[in-house]
Amino acid sequence: MANSVTLTRTPRNRNLDQLQLLLPIMVPVLLLSFIPLIRGIYIGFTDYELGGQINFSGLDNYRIMMQDRFFWRSMGVGFLWTAIVTALQIGLGMILALLLNQGLRWTSLYSVLMLVPWAMPPIVRGLMWRQIYSPDTGALNLILTQMGIIDNPINWLASFEWALPAIIVAGVWGEVPKAALFFLAGLKTIPGSLYEAAELDGASAFRKFRHITLPMMKPIMAAVVSLSFMWNFNAFGLIWILTQGGPGGLTRLPMLAAYEEAFRYGYVGYAAAIGNVMVIIISVFLFFYLKVQLKERTG
Amino acid sequence: MNRAISWILNYKGFIIAGLLSAIIISFYIAGELTARNSSGEVQTGPLRFLSLAWQEDAVKVVNEITDQWNQRHPEQQVELIQGSWSAVHDFLITGFETGDIPDIFHYESAIIVDFALRNYLADLSPYISKEMREDVLEVNWASVTRSSGEVIGIPFLNASSIVLYNPDLFAEAGVTPPTIENPWTWDDVHAAAEKLTIDRDGDGVTDQWGTALGLRNCANIFMNLSISFGGSFFYNDDQGNIEVRVGEPEKKLLGTMAKMLFIDKTMAPSGVGKSGTEMIPGFLAGNYAMVVSSGAWARQQLVENAGEGFHWAVMPPIKAISQSMGINSQTLSVPNSCTRQAVAMEFIQFLLSAENSTRLAISDWVLPTRKSSIADPRLQDVASGWNIVSQNAQHLSVGPWVGLPGYVEWKSRVANPTFQEFFSGRMSIEEVAERIERESASVLARYQVRGLKW
Numbered sequence: 001m002a003n004s005v006t007l008t009r010t011p012r013n014r015n016l017d018q019l020q021l022l023l024p025i026m027v028p029v030l031l032l033s034f035i036p037l038i039r040g041i042y043i044g045f046t047d048y049e050l051g052g053q054i055n056f057s058g059l060d061n062y063r064i065m066m067q068d069r070f071f072w073r074s075m076g077v078g079f080l081w082t083a084i085v086t087a088l089q090i091g092l093g094m095i096l097a098l099l100l101n102q103g104l105r106w107t108s109l110y111s112v113l114m115l116v117p118w119a120m121p122p123i124v125r126g127l128m129w130r131q132i133y134s135p136d137t138g139a140l141n142l143i144l145t146q147m148g149i150i151d152n153p154i155n156w157l158a159s160f161e162w163a164l165p166a167i168i169v170a171g172v173w174g175e176v177p178k179a180a181l182f183f184l185a186g187l188k189t190i191p192g193s194l195y196e197a198a199e200l201d202g203a204s205a206f207r208k209f210r211h212i213t214l215p216m217m218k219p220i221m222a223a224v225v226s227l228s229f230m231w232n233f234n235a236f237g238l239i240w241i242l243t244q245g246g247p248g249g250l251t252r253l254p255m256l257a258a259y260e261e262a263f264r265y266g267y268v269g270y271a272a273a274i275g276n277v278m279v280i281i282i283s284v285f286l287f288f289y290l291k292v293q294l295k296e297r298t299g
Numbered sequence: 300m301n302r303a304i305s306w307i308l309n310y311k312g313f314i315i316a317g318l319l320s321a322i323i324i325s326f327y328i329a330g331e332l333t334a335r336n337s338s339g340e341v342q343t344g345p346l347r348f349l350s351l352a353w354q355e356d357a358v359k360v361v362n363e364i365t366d367q368w369n370q371r372h373p374e375q376q377v378e379l380i381q382g383s384w385s386a387v388h389d390f391l392i393t394g395f396e397t398g399d400i401p402d403i404f405h406y407e408s409a410i411i412v413d414f415a416l417r418n419y420l421a422d423l424s425p426y427i428s429k430e431m432r433e434d435v436l437e438v439n440w441a442s443v444t445r446s447s448g449e450v451i452g453i454p455f456l457n458a459s460s461i462v463l464y465n466p467d468l469f470a471e472a473g474v475t476p477p478t479i480e481n482p483w484t485w486d487d488v489h490a491a492a493e494k495l496t497i498d499r500d501g502d503g504v505t506d507q508w509g510t511a512l513g514l515r516n517c518a519n520i521f522m523n524l525s526i527s528f529g530g531s532f533f534y535n536d537d538q539g540n541i542e543v544r545v546g547e548p549e550k551k552l553l554g555t556m557a558k559m560l561f562i563d564k565t566m567a568p569s570g571v572g573k574s575g576t577e578m579i580p581g582f583l584a585g586n587y588a589m590v591v592s593s594g595a596w597a598r599q600q601l602v603e604n605a606g607e608g609f610h611w612a613v614m615p616p617i618k619a620i621s622q623s624m625g626i627n628s629q630t631l632s633v634p635n636s637c638t639r640q641a642v643a644m645e646f647i648q649f650l651l652s653a654e655n656s657t658r659l660a661i662s663d664w665v666l667p668t669r670k671s672s673i674a675d676p677r678l679q680d681v682a683s684g685w686n687i688v689s690q691n692a693q694h695l696s697v698g699p700w701v702g703l704p705g706y707v708e709w710k711s712r713v714a715n716p717t718f719q720e721f722f723s724g725r726m727s728i729e730e731v732a733e734r735i736e737r738e739s740a741s742v743l744a745r746y747q748v749r750g751l752k753w
Binding site: 159 | 418504712717723
């Protein structure tokens, strides 16, 4: 009997079987993740306001956005933040990974210590950095005044000159470990024989890095840059704790702007529309970035 | 038979998936239904009351009064939920949208206006007792009553601001503090601040500042102060539309502060980027001779934290062309979706009875709204500054922005950021005026299009 069932399976049947295996997973994903997502995208095309009805409004939200100074300003801040944090994170992560890959003593201890910042939730990182930056009791002001670098304590997070650098430092600090961890894993996969061959040819350390390490790490770099770009562009918790987007909207990243629109001012539809635009921006960036990366790999 | 078994084997996955989705969908529908029901069905169980009292004594008093109610009303219990000012907004917004909202909640008059415009709030006017209506100050009612007569919240504490000063530093510098009969003008403040700004160790760095003011989110302070300068930022134009203008009175107000901060250098620059609360430790440390605008509640912090031998006092409101100040009060409201509004209001009347109002005000060190409480002898005490706080009741007035659709957004989107840039020294007063007028138009336009009416 069992045999007859097996024997009668056609390729179409096999597809069905695969579908059956997937379904128990797919149904919850569809219901709990996909449907809310679709609903979120839809709300971006409505005039939904807190306390009001939800009416389809087509592209109205996007037309408003075109002329919305506050929106463009926060997009500008968002790109600046994302670019600087991602670049620093990649650079410092690579240096850290190379150091950890030198086979020094206690490497595993260093690796664990390195991961601590990343293991903290962004809110906790924010609270910690807020303490460090505090104008009255913060460690940073204390150290700088005692070293005689500054006379009066600086209110880092409220200053128009320092707020953005301050949140960037806090952001990079938390994100470097992720990059370093990925890079370290990548470094471990490069066959030692490549380096040996290069050494026989008399290649310098820099040339070995430039011509062996970097090309071999390309796929991992592509992954880390993509993930970091998405993650940093969508940053919220850390900045919310540190500056709430201030002073004067100087650190209002797009996600904070969307949050304010929905929860402070009640424009839920418009906030969802900002979310939609952010998804499109991230997709476009990733599309071109990965296309270039993949082309170089196959070529 | 065989075919049936093989069919089941074949389609087992589909069946399981179907069952799973049925379960999840039914949960979803059940959730939606209960959310809807909350506005239709009669609820039982305790009424939920969200309190934002946070100073230790105030929390205690709210708890005591609630317990008292629960003892006297076994049939209608009230469950106290302790909220916090920093999280209450998101909590309430999500509550209103899902229908899961406390039956009575504590917030402030300036913001519940926005909730009322979104039809979240119940009209409490039919339930207010004659005694309460007559005892609470008229200006307080004016700030929570819509043009239709609906009352959206019961005001019970006035967020009036006070001027704190350090009498020891005044005596040392030979400055005589003003009296209720002879209040200071801003010129007097400027002059006194000059004498009170001192470089004690002669290293060229000022150690003691004449004045201090927390300037981080200072829109509230400046809106309320603007009235004493004869301004108000918001004006009615000929067609009855509201228009934002930064004219001479408003410029004078900003200029008065800027003079101390940038020209005389008698106002502590550390106030830029700090909240009012964050100025108190510096005042206690003797770094500031005056804090020119502080919440009356801050006196509780002083009593609690002042070191041995530290003295403080409250001076009468500083006079520009008048001593008037804009009103903002703490309120108790009931959401529209509450099915037991009458009972909820009964509890509010109990919590805010004449006697309890006085207790709440004293425990929170804030000016009450009831005339009988303000007249209480304990609120005439001089040493704790209560006499001056009580006097403030005469200076309260309702700004033209009260009830204006979009004011909450205007304050955090236009006013606060612009003031922050101004006090960081990055803008001139003319630029402030130009920017506030330009940005106000675009922010308020969205609300005017919708034709919302207070």
